[in-house]
Amino acid sequence: MTLFDDFAPVVRPPELPRTDISYAVEDTAVGRLLLSVRPDGRLVTCAYVRSGDEEEAWLQRISDVVSPRVLRAPSPLEGVRRELDDYLGGRSTRFTVRPDLVLASAFQRSVLEGLVASVGYGSSTTYGALAAAIERPKASRAVGTALGANPVCVVIPCHRVLPAGSSADGQVRNVGGYAGGPAAKEYLLRLESGSSGRSSR
Numbered sequence: 586m587t588l589f590d591d592f593a594p595v596v597r598p599p600e601l602p603r604t605d606i607s608y609a610v611e612d613t614a615v616g617r618l619l620l621s622v623r624p625d626g627r628l629v630t631c632a633y634v635r636s637g638d639e640e641e642a643w644l645q646r647i648s649d650v651v652s653p654r655v656l657r658a659p660s661p662l663e664g665v666r667r668e669l670d671d672y673l674g675g676r677s678t679r680f681t682v683r684p685d686l687v688l689a690s691a692f693q694r695s696v697l698e699g700l701v702a703s704v705g706y707g708s709s710t711t712y713g714a715l716a717a718a719i720e721r722p723k724a725s726r727a728v729g730t731a732l733g734a735n736p737v738c739v740v741i742p743c744h745r746v747l748p749a750g751s752s753a754d755g756q757v758r759n760v761g762g763y764a765g766g767p768a769a770k771e772y773l774l775r776l777e778s779g780s781s782g783r784s785s786r
Contacts, residue, residue, distance in 0.1 A: 606647055607658040610634060611666060614673040615739065615769040619643050620662050621655070627685035628665060631737045633765040651687055669739065675776055678706045684737040693731040695719050697741050700732075707777050709745045712761075729762065738764055744773040 606629060608621035619640055621629040629651060634640040648655050659666075664682065671677035686694045699719040704710045710718075712725040712732075721728070732743040748761040763770035 604652040604654065605658075606652050606655045607661040608644070608647070608655060609657065609659040609662050609666075610640060611662075611669070613669060615772055616765045618669070618738070620665050620669075621647055622661055622665060623651075623685060624661075626661075626664065627683045628737055628740060629685050629687060631665075631669075631740050633738060633769070635766075646688060672739070673776070675779065678777075680740050682740065684740055686737070688736040689734075690731075692727065693734065695721075696728050696731040697735060697737075697743070700743065700746065701741060704742065704745045706742075709747050709774070711747055711749045713749055715746055733762055733764060735764065739773070742773075744770045745777075 604623060606621050606623060608619060608630070611618050611620055617634050619630055619632045619634045623629060629647060630643060632643050634643060644655055668677065668680050668682055672680065686697060689697060696715065696719060700710075700715060703715070703718050712729045713722075716722055716725040716728045719728075728746075732746055735741055735743045738744075744763055744765075746761070748759055760767050760770045760774065
């Protein structure tokens with residue numbers, strides 16, 4: 586021991602910033618949705634959870650990718666719940682909440698951003714047309730896979746994308762796949778077709 590041992594600096598690991606992610610599971614007109622937000626209100630998930638295993642899988646993914654501090658706290662989600670209720674009840678046609686695509690891959694982000702930019706309320710497109718819109722015309726199957734893993738359903742409207750040839754006589758005959766199931770997709774399409782918008786592409 587030396588005279589200076591008592592004055593040796595204490596080395597601590599750097600502290601990483603921690604962000605609390607607030608979440609709640611809500612029963613809605615289209616099924617059970619796991620909603621989660623950052624402290625600034627950005628929406629991390631609006632994901633269908635039809636079982637406890639699916640809920641746990643989403644929470645684990647949020648913990649792994651975004652923050653280990655994932656807290657069941659409904660209060661920060663009041664605004665999101667209110668917008669969802671208004672939208673699904675036909676009282677609103679848009680969301681003001683900002684999605685955060687932190688859980689999306691780079692390709693998935695390009696698909697979701699392309700969808701939002703090109704297909705408005707009351708309209709629809711096909712997987713092939715969306716692939717062409719993001720300049721990946723041969724990637725319609727990959728586009729479908731990316732939409733199927735959309736972490737922010739309803740708010741980012743993957744329900745507006747249909748298989749080619751799915752419409753006849755103005756009626757949708759085959760809605761295609763959807764994370765919430767065909768009944769949820771049909772509900773959303775019927776809801777939106779009741780607006781002044783019309784199907785396109």
